[in-house]
Amino acid sequence: MKGYDARDFPPVAVTVDLVVLTIRADRLSTLLVRRGGPPYQGRWALPGGFVHPDEGLAAAAHRELAEETAVGAPAVHLEQLGSYGEPRRDPRMRVITVAHLVLAPDLPAPVAGSDAAAARWCPLAELEPGKLAFDHRQILADGLERARFKLEYSPVATAFCPPEFTVAELRRVYEIVWGVGLDPRNFHRKVTGAAGFLAPVGRTTTRDGGRPAQLFRRGDATVLRPPMLRPASS
Amino acid sequence: MKGYDARDFPPVAVTVDLVVLTIRADRLSTLLVRRGGPPYQGRWALPGGFVHPDEGLAAAAHRELAEETAVGAPAVHLEQLGSYGEPRRDPRMRVITVAHLVLAPDLPAPVAGSDAAAARWCPLAELEPGKLAFDHRQILADGLERARFKLEYSPVATAFCPPEFTVAELRRVYEIVWGVGLDPRNFHRKVTGAAGFLAPVGRTTTRDGGRPAQLFRRGDATVLRPPMLRPASS
DNA sequence: ATAATAGTGTCTCTTAGACAATATTTC
DNA sequence: GAAATATTGTCTAAGAGACACTATTAT
Numbered sequence: 001m002k003g004y005d006a007r008d009f010p011p012v013a014v015t016v017d018l019v020v021l022t023i024r025a026d027r028l029s030t031l032l033v034r035r036g037g038p039p040y041q042g043r044w045a046l047p048g049g050f051v052h053p054d055e056g057l058a059a060a061a062h063r064e065l066a067e068e069t070a071v072g073a074p075a076v077h078l079e080q081l082g083s084y085g086e087p088r089r090d091p092r093m094r095v096i097t098v099a100h101l102v103l104a105p106d107l108p109a110p111v112a113g114s115d116a117a118a119a120r121w122c123p124l125a126e127l128e129p130g131k132l133a134f135d136h137r138q139i140l141a142d143g144l145e146r147a148r149f150k151l152e153y154s155p156v157a158t159a160f161c162p163p164e165f166t167v168a169e170l171r172r173v174y175e176i177v178w179g180v181g182l183d184p185r186n187f188h189r190k191v192t193g194a195a196g197f198l199a200p201v202g203r204t205t206t207r208d209g210g211r212p213a214q215l216f217r218r219g220d221a222t223v224l225r226p227p228m229l230r231p232a233s234s
Numbered sequence: 235m236k237g238y239d240a241r242d243f244p245p246v247a248v249t250v251d252l253v254v255l256t257i258r259a260d261r262l263s264t265l266l267v268r269r270g271g272p273p274y275q276g277r278w279a280l281p282g283g284f285v286h287p288d289e290g291l292a293a294a295a296h297r298e299l300a301e302e303t304a305v306g307a308p309a310v311h312l313e314q315l316g317s318y319g320e321p322r323r324d325p326r327m328r329v330i331t332v333a334h335l336v337l338a339p340d341l342p343a344p345v346a347g348s349d350a351a352a353a354r355w356c357p358l359a360e361l362e363p364g365k366l367a368f369d370h371r372q373i374l375a376d377g378l379e380r381a382r383f384k385l386e387y388s389p390v391a392t393a394f395c396p397p398e399f400t401v402a403e404l405r406r407v408y409e410i411v412w413g414v415g416l417d418p419r420n421f422h423r424k425v426t427g428a429a430g431f432l433a434p435v436g437r438t439t440t441r442d443g444g445r446p447a448q449l450f451r452r453g454d455a456t457v458l459r460p461p462m463l464r465p466a467s468s
Numbered sequence: 469a470t471a472a473t474a475g476t477g478t479c480t481c482t483t484a485g486a487c488a489a490t491a492t493t494t495c
Numbered sequence: 496g497a498a499a500t501a502t503t504g505t506c507t508a509a510g511a512g513a514c515a516c517t518a519t520t521a522t
Contacts, residue, residue: 010287011245012246012247012248014246014248014319014330051246051319051330053244056319056320057317057318057319057330080316082314082316082317083291083314083316083332084291085248085285085290085291086290086291087287087288087289087290094287096248096291096330096332098317098319098330153387166501167501167502168500168501183485183486183487184500184501184502185485185486185487185501185504186484186485186486188501188502188503189502189503189504190483192502204501206492206494206500208499208500208501209493209494209498209500210492210494210498210499210500211491211492211499211500211501212492212493212501213500213501213502214501214502225466226483227461229460232459400474401474401475402473402474417512417513417514418473418474419474419475419476419477419512419514420511420512420514422474422475422476423475423476424510424511426475440473440519440520440521442472442473442474443473443521444471444472444473444519444520444521445472445474445475445518445519446473446474446519446520447473447475448475460510
């Protein structure tokens with residue numbers, strides 16, 4: 001069983017798929033492409049494609065992201081989400097896909113790729129569950145759950161914000177991704193008190209109205225201790 | 235780039251590798267096999283093997299585990315850890331491996347597989363870092379970090395225990411995996427107070443000496459809220 | 469009785485959450 | 496001034512950690 005001769009086995013293809021989450025007009029949205037050919041022709045799907053011969057998995061994910069959104073690597077958070085390889089998830093052949101999760105600030109309109117007839121940002125609330133191709137409904141659900149969970153114990157929420165942001169803008173990220181309301185005063189105290197979460201820029205902005213708010217950049221912490229606690233409801 | 239014709243690409247092989255963690259003689263240990271052929275002949279490696287044509291990823295991981303340890307699925311915790319696919323991680327051909335993490339109670343001695351010259355439980359403290367084949371040092375490190383982290387917010391620590399266990403035995407799991415000492419009294423209060431973590435069996439045991447201890451089974455919670463907090467040191 | 473481990477109670481300190489109060493802007 | 500948002504302060508309840516104390520077994 002471990003002869004390591006690939007010719008003993010039928011062909012396998014390896015792809016990367018992307019769950020790209022962003023916040024547009026106060027709604028959590030994901031990037032979808034409409035499939036231009038069979039199977040699932042005309043259905044919406046997660047963006048993705050083959051891993052090239054001399055390319056690592058993360059590199060393939062970054063390349064696909066750039067092809068679809070013209071967004072460079074440094075501006076977003078990208079992490080591996082998990083691999084999906086049920087034998088018949090693609091009716092044509094054995095395809096194992098390595099899904100990646102991307103958290104990004106509000107990005108420009110997407111670019112339709114060569115194989116995709118169209119691409120768009122779809123608010124998650126408007127997505128009919130059964131409408132995605134392949135097992136992409138499950139992958140999207142897993143990505144959303146991962147994002148919600150990571151907001152608790154890591155500073156990735158800042159990936160949804162522009163490079164400089166206010167506490168209120170960061171709070172809106174938590175409220176939208178978690179679907180809850182948070183007390184602005186307690187949130188402010190907690191987030192500014194968490195070591196390494198935020199680095200003050202030293203300037204202020206009034207773009208949200210009212211009293212000027214401090215601008216922050218993301219700090220250098222990789223983990224939040226203690227974590228941000230999601231209200232008990234969910 | 236998305237023609238979905240596998241013949242456009244050179245062959246790729248997909249394997250599963252296993253990070254199997256258990257506690258033997260109060261030491262955290264992992265299952266290793268000695269490689270019987272090149273490359274890395276004679277070196278220790280994580281157990282693993284090819285994904286079969288009609289087999290899902292989790293099924294392949296369970297099969298490899300059973301081949302190596304003669305352990306059935308229900309007794310252990312198995313989850314996908316992540317995929318590793320740097321282009322030249324295997325010198326022979328492009329191999330993408332889907333690593334899985336297994337947490338198991340103390341198991342019998344391993345069985346050498348067909349391709350492995352030998353198999354053994356290796357205490358992590360005795361493992362020389364540079365001695366593992368391929369990128370298995372990194373995979374093992376990632377698995378260990380995942381296990382340490384999951385002990386905080388999930389009840390997986392019970393996977394290291396036999397079906398019925400005492401609070402003290404569970405505490406030893408935390409102490410050994412985290413490498414810290416925990417106060418038995420506070421631990422007891424916390425773990426018995428966490429909803430769904432433990433289900434009392436109603437019987438007691440004196441196998442640890444002293445006053446008889448309540449026996450527990452794992453409860454039905456999948457997440458611990460609030461989490462078990464690891465002491466600040468690390 | 470002594471040793472060993474199990475389990476409970478109590479105290480203090482920190483933190484979460486509710487919410488009052490103050491500060492600084494625009495209109 | 497009125498409205499809006501930012502930020503600080505105060506109170507209370509819950510939980511973490513330190514540790515005294517009691518309980519139940521084996522020898």
